[in-house]
Amino acid sequence: MQVPILKQGAYLIASIQSALSDADLMQLRDALVAKVSTFRSRGVIVDVTVLDVMDSFASRTLRDLVHMIQLRGATTVIVGIQPEVAFAMVQLGLTLEGVATALDLEEGLAYLDLKTIKKVSNPRDG
Amino acid sequence: MDETRIAIRVDMDVVAARQSGRALAVELGFSNTDATLIATAISELARNIILYAKEGEIILSVLHKSEPCGIVVTARDKGPGISNLEQAMRLGYSTSGSLGMGLPGVSRLMDEFKIDSRPGNGTIVTVKKWKR
Amino acid sequence: MRKNSDHHTSTRSTVAHTPDQLLSELVAHLRQNRTQLREEWARRITEAQLLMAMSKEEIFAEATSVYDNYVEALETGTLEALQAYSRNLSERIIPRGVETHEVVGIVLLLRDVLARSLFAKYQGDFDKLNRILDAYEPAANRIAITVAVGFVQERERTIRDQQEAIRELSTPVLQVRERLLILPIIGLIDPHRARQLTEQLLRAIRTNRAKVVVIDITGVAAMDSNVANHLVLTVEASRLLGATVIVTGLSPEISQTLVNIGVDLSKMNTVGDLQGGIEEAERLLGYRVVSVRDVAAIQQP
Numbered sequence: 001m002q003v004p005i006l007k008q009g010a011y012l013i014a015s016i017q018s019a020l021s022d023a024d025l026m027q028l029r030d031a032l033v034a035k036v037s038t039f040r041s042r043g044v045i046v047d048v049t050v051l052d053v054m055d056s057f058a059s060r061t062l063r064d065l066v067h068m069i070q071l072r073g074a075t076t077v078i079v080g081i082q083p084e085v086a087f088a089m090v091q092l093g094l095t096l097e098g099v100a101t102a103l104d105l106e107e108g109l110a111y112l113d114l115k116t117i118k119k120v121s122n123p124r125d126g
Numbered sequence: 127m128d129e130t131r132i133a134i135r136v137d138m139d140v141v142a143a144r145q146s147g148r149a150l151a152v153e154l155g156f157s158n159t160d161a162t163l164i165a166t167a168i169s170e171l172a173r174n175i176i177l178y179a180k181e182g183e184i185i186l187s188v189l190h191k192s193e194p195c196g197i198v199v200t201a202r203d204k205g206p207g208i209s210n211l212e213q214a215m216r217l218g219y220s221t222s223g224s225l226g227m228g229l230p231g232v233s234r235l236m237d238e239f240k241i242d243s244r245p246g247n248g249t250i251v252t253v254k255k256w257k258r
Numbered sequence: 259m260r261k262n263s264d265h266h267t268s269t270r271s272t273v274a275h276t277p278d279q280l281l282s283e284l285v286a287h288l289r290q291n292r293t294q295l296r297e298e299w300a301r302r303i304t305e306a307q308l309l310m311a312m313s314k315e316e317i318f319a320e321a322t323s324v325y326d327n328y329v330e331a332l333e334t335g336t337l338e339a340l341q342a343y344s345r346n347l348s349e350r351i352i353p354r355g356v357e358t359h360e361v362v363g364i365v366l367l368l369r370d371v372l373a374r375s376l377f378a379k380y381q382g383d384f385d386k387l388n389r390i391l392d393a394y395e396p397a398a399n400r401i402a403i404t405v406a407v408g409f410v411q412e413r414e415r416t417i418r419d420q421q422e423a424i425r426e427l428s429t430p431v432l433q434v435r436e437r438l439l440i441l442p443i444i445g446l447i448d449p450h451r452a453r454q455l456t457e458q459l460l461r462a463i464r465t466n467r468a469k470v471v472v473i474d475i476t477g478v479a480a481m482d483s484n485v486a487n488h489l490v491l492t493v494e495a496s497r498l499l500g501a502t503v504i505v506t507g508l509s510p511e512i513s514q515t516l517v518n519i520g521v522d523l524s525k526m527n528t529v530g531d532l533q534g535g536i537e538e539a540e541r542l543l544g545y546r547v548v549s550v551r552d553v554a555a556i557q558q559p
Contacts, residue, residue, distance in 0.1 A: 019141050019145065020141075021137045021141055022137035022140070052148065052162060052165065053144055053148075053165045054166070056170060056173070056231070079500065081499055082464075083159075083460035083463070083464055083495075083499060084158050084159045084161075084162035084163075084460075085162060085498075086460060086495040086496075086498035086499050087162070087163070087456060087457065087460060087495050088159075088165075089166075089495070089498060090491040090495045090498070091163065091166075091231065091234045091491065092166065092170070092228065092231035092234070092235065093231050095497075095498070096498060101499065101500045103463075103467055103499060103500040103501070107467075107500055
């Protein structure tokens with residue numbers, strides 16, 4: 001089950017459509033990192049609204065993804081974590097430290113706009 | 127039929143196991159939050175099987191001798207076993223989500239937690255959650 | 259001759275006196291004397307000052323229903339109808355403050371009233387009276403237990419519902435502004451309530467699309483390490499949804515507890531009081547509060 005990656009201006013949007021196996025997740029990570037380079041994207045949104053479980057592997061892969069993209073100079077935001085999933089994650093000690101999160105796609109876009117515009121218009125602010 | 131067995135060999139089996147677990151929890155009337163906690167615990171247990179024992183099975187069963195009913199998840203493998211259980215229960219916990227055993231995390235998701243493991247004899251983890 | 263007659267009677271009675279037949283004879287007796295026994299029972303209830311919360315008419319109406327259900331349970335030996343009725347009755351009388359001892363009392367009175375009428379009817383035939391009582395007693399006991407247990411269960415259910423309602427009420431998630439929620443926590447927090455609080459807050463964040471949450475714990479007197487850790491989990495889970503949490507109103511005692519048990523406070527955004535917390539939240543949301551006079555001054559150059 002491949003995750004479709006949408007290019008929207010300077011951003012890439014990956015909307016997960018169904019439960020993912022570990023291999024799918026790693027494939028998503030690699031594809032996003034590659035596409036950020038190809039399209040010189042400034043921001044990435046990963047929409048996990050449909051995920052009903054986020055275990056240690058998924059959290060770690062997402063965190064790695066965010067850090068790898070950061071090394072490419074782009075910002076990532078994870079959107080759509082469900083209340084129950086968040087509750088289970090923190091019980092497991094998975095807090096996605098250092099990873100930006102937002103409520104949904106709309107909020108994620110607003111976050112990226114804020115982050116990336118700031119970077120361009122006033123580098124001293126960053 | 128009170129028991130479901132799911133063989134765990136490849137990573138897709140992890141998804142299958144947690145989906146059956148969630149379906150069973152929902153069928154028994156567990157809240158959405160509890161069903162998610164159960165599914166997450168199963169995911170971690172199944173993952174441990176693949177990581178440390180290569181293969182094994184997840185067994186789901188129902189406890190309904192009396193109200194409230196409960197769900198039992200047993201993770202069984204014939205892997206190398208754990209030599210230092212105390213350490214496993216301590217070391218696994220990691221706020222950064224690194225690849226620990228995650229066993230203390232699992233015990234926090236569930237109401238009851240029991241582990242039986244000896245080097246060379248495999249590992250059996252049994253966890254329970256009661257319907258509130 | 260006399261002996262012969264006795265023999266004759268007892269032969270007949272062996273045939274006529276299987277427990278089932280005894281019970282149907284009993285039921286027929288109770289049906290025949292329904293009006294009188296029911297009145298007697300209602301009178302005894304009033305006399306014993308039971309069900310004081312109800313009027314005489316109400317008592318008589320309920321007495322009639324219980325009586326009929328009682329006789330039916332004796333006749334059929336099945337308790338389902340009586341069980342349903344006693345649940346229904348309990349539902350109606352619990353809100354009026356009827357106590358467990360009253361319900362047990364009235365059922366025992368009915369048992370007594372009926373037993374006395376049996377004594378009166380069969381006083382000439384001790385042998386038969388004994389057998390009738392043998393058949394009556396276990397059935398009557400079962401019925402009394404059913405009604406009493408039904409009442410107690412219903413009351414426990416009511417109490418549980420009320421506790422649930424109180425818990426819900428005691429943790430209101432309030433929306434003060436668009437995207438800003440306030441959760442004022444008052445009173446004792448046990449693990450059950452702590453968890454419920456978190457679930458409620460997380461759902462509210464999603465449904466209200468909240469960006470900032472102020473958790474005010476001014477009204478919390480004490481906090482043990484479990485609850486403190488739970489608070490940290492709540493803050494972390496809220497962040498995963500994309501909301502920032504500000505904790506306000508930490509008392510010096512609680513602050514000390516948190517430090518002593520080594521709760522990681524670096525993840526917690528704390529502000530002294532609720533007002534300061536709301537101001538901080540507004541700042542985060544990009545609001546600026548300006549007095550109306552100042553706005554007027556700006557608009558009139």
